[in-house]
Amino acid sequence: MELMEIRIVKRAQKGDRLAFAELVELYKDKLYNLGYRMLGNPQEAEDIAQEAFLRAYKNLDKYNASHKFSTWIYRIATNLCIDRMRKKKASYSLDAEVDGIEGGDMYTRLSSPDLGPEDEVMRTETQREVQDAIEALPENYRAAVILKYLHDMSLQEIADVLEVPVSTVKTRIHRGREALRAGLRHQSR
Amino acid sequence: MSTSHMNERMHQYLDEELTGAELEEFESHITTCADCQSELKELDSAMHQFAQTDWVKAPAGFTENLMEQLNAMHPPKRNWRVPIMKYTGVAAAVLLVFGLGVSITAPEKFALQADNTQGLVVADNKVIVPAGTEYNGDLVIQNGDVEVRGKVNGNVTTLNGRVYRMAGADISGETEEVDQAAEKVAYYAKRLWHDLAK
Numbered sequence: 518m519e520l521m522e523i524r525i526v527k528r529a530q531k532g533d534r535l536a537f538a539e540l541v542e543l544y545k546d547k548l549y550n551l552g553y554r555m556l557g558n559p560q561e562a563e564d565i566a567q568e569a570f571l572r573a574y575k576n577l578d579k580y581n582a583s584h585k586f587s588t589w590i591y592r593i594a595t596n597l598c599i600d601r602m603r604k605k606k607a608s609y610s611l612d613a614e615v616d617g618i619e620g621g622d623m624y625t626r627l628s629s630p631d632l633g634p635e636d637e638v639m640r641t642e643t644q645r646e647v648q649d650a651i652e653a654l655p656e657n658y659r660a661a662v663i664l665k666y667l668h669d670m671s672l673q674e675i676a677d678v679l680e681v682p683v684s685t686v687k688t689r690i691h692r693g694r695e696a697l698r699a700g701l702r703h704q705s706r
Numbered sequence: 707m708s709t710s711h712m713n714e715r716m717h718q719y720l721d722e723e724l725t726g727a728e729l730e731e732f733e734s735h736i737t738t739c740a741d742c743q744s745e746l747k748e749l750d751s752a753m754h755q756f757a758q759t760d761w762v763k764a765p766a767g768f769t770e771n772l773m774e775q776l777n778a779m780h781p782p783k784r785n786w787r788v789p790i791m792k793y794t795g796v797a798a799a800v801l802l803v804f805g806l807g808v809s810i811t812a813p814e815k816f817a818l819q820a821d822n823t824q825g826l827v828v829a830d831n832k833v834i835v836p837a838g839t840e841y842n843g844d845l846v847i848q849n850g851d852v853e854v855r856g857k858v859n860g861n862v863t864t865l866n867g868r869v870y871r872m873a874g875a876d877i878s879g880e881t882e883e884v885d886q887a888a889e890k891v892a893y894y895a896k897r898l899w900h901d902l903a904k
């Protein structure tokens with residue numbers, strides 16, 4: 518698998534579009550899922566995944582095989598998610614008042630405009646509680662717990678993706694766990 | 707929400723970082739301390755719930771859309787294209803020939819022999835059975851590779867080419883790579899294609 522991937526990346530670097538399409542096939546669900554959990558809705562998840570691949574394509578020559586390709590592509594996607602979350606946070610604080618008047622909470626605002634089939638799934642109570650709890654986490658903690666618990670990454674891999682020391686990843690995961698514990702305990706009461 | 711006196715240890719435990727005496731000490735403490743017990747239970751069930759969330763997948767057509775966008779943004783220098791062949795309802799065997807003046811007796815050219823091309827991605831010198839798709843019938847690829855990521859209910863044969871089984875590949879029939887001199891390939895091509903034609 519790993520060797521196969523290295524060959525595909527090499528072909529893509531030489532300009533083979535089909536090889537790039539294969540990489541997209543290999544990673545599209547992973548990046549989409551990451552975006553979905555980080556941002557909370559299908560439209561933004563798709564945007565982020567697309568943007569991540571387009572960036573990867575533009576910067577393919579900068580990728581060097583001393584790192585795993587997965588680390589590299591996850592890093593691009595995670596950074597895009599974190600950027601977008603920060604921008605969103607800024608705009609939420611601006612129109613928080615409007616939200617208050619309309620009485621819609623953040624969750625319905627995020628997910629109601631475009632209800633895809635995936636979103637239907639989210640509407641089950643537990644799923645929704647979990648997503649709410651995820652969305653209450655600060656972006657750095659969120660990325661760390663999502664990569665660990667949903668993408669099965671080791672602490673070292675997460676550290677490589679986020680470009681921070683392993684000790685920092687541990688701290689984020691500890692705090693992320695505590696926050697999820699608080700969020701889910703509160704919600705299920 | 708309260709965090710107990712053992713909170714730090716608890717997270718080390720969850721990260722599987724405790725060993726030997728530390729681990730024993732922690733585990734025996736847990737059995738006697740109700741606070742720690744309920745705290746660990748809460749953490750455990752929260753993370754369990756979290757890990758159980760649905761694995762949502764990219765929407766259908768994601769790759770095709772992306773490649774289209776990419777081609778619009780960066781027009782290919784060579785004549786690279788990712789044509790998606792959409793021949794539906796073709797009952798009889800269809801011979802798809804790429805290149806000029808190709809026939810069975812011109813074995814140096816890329817050709818695909820298939821019962822139909824539904825769901826197949828066909829590009830220069832390569833055929834892909836995409837992940838999540840199911841192809842019913844035999845595939846014969848001449849002077850090209852085939853990459854199987856989905857399911858093939860039939861045989862897969864390449865003449866002067868490779869069969870790549872990717873993760874998720876499932877081929878019910880035989881897989882054969884015939885890599886021989888041109889005459890031999892021509893012979894195989896004729897035989898196999900004759901078999902397929904009837």
Ligand SMILES: [Zn+2]
Nearest residue numbers: 712739741742
């Ligand atoms: Zn205790």
